[in-house]
């Protein structure tokens with residue numbers, strides 16, 4: 001894949017973002033959270049651009065050539081490669097939440113099962129777990145942390161509209177599940193975003209165990 005960068009973006013900057021995405025993806029794939037080429041990852045480059053995974057690649061084996069540049073409308077910049085099929089969900093976060101610089105989306109078994117189990121309620125309410133404090137801005141296990149579950153659709157604008165509606169309501173949003181699909185979460189940097197993803201994976205697993213044990 002040949003990537004021609006705009007003159008405003010240094011090659012080292014893009015390469016650094018690509019390496020950070022590939023490193024994170026490798027770890028998440030090793031954890032089994034990116035089966036069968038699923039999942040996608042991105043990092044903001046500047047106000048107008050982000051680096052994102054090319055669609056359909058094995059997320060456990062990414063190199064620099066598997067990451068491409070897009071603009072904040074989700075259009076490829078300087079390449080003919082096809083960005084992730086879910087690019088609009090990434091650019092939406094960068095446009096709506098300007099402090100966020102990384103978006104991670106995975107398809108772990110726990111995330112997938114939880115999304116199905118909680119789809120009717122439309123939300124997973126996390127309450128009473130100390131690990132809620134791993135989410136930026138959450139300071140106590142006593143608060144309820146809502147993770148919405150949106151219906152899945154192959155039509156990205158519908159998903160974007162569901163996320164927009166939640167954000168427009170003014171309710172906090174740190175992550176969301178898509179029914180039968182997986183999770184999206186984000187953060188100010190890669191470390192924070194990975195912490196969010198790990199914490200949510202753990203907390204969703206706990207909720208599933210509670211349901212199983214109290215059945």
Ligand SMILES: CSCCC(=O)C(=O)COP(=O)(O)O
Pocket residue numbers: 036037038039040053054055056057083084085086105
């Ligand atoms: C084979 S997984 C179906 C698509 C998907 O949900 C996903 O996360 C990966 O899509 P991409 O286009 O980003 O590779």
Ligand SMILES: [Zn+2]
Pocket residue numbers: 038039040086105107181182
């Ligand atoms: Zn997906």
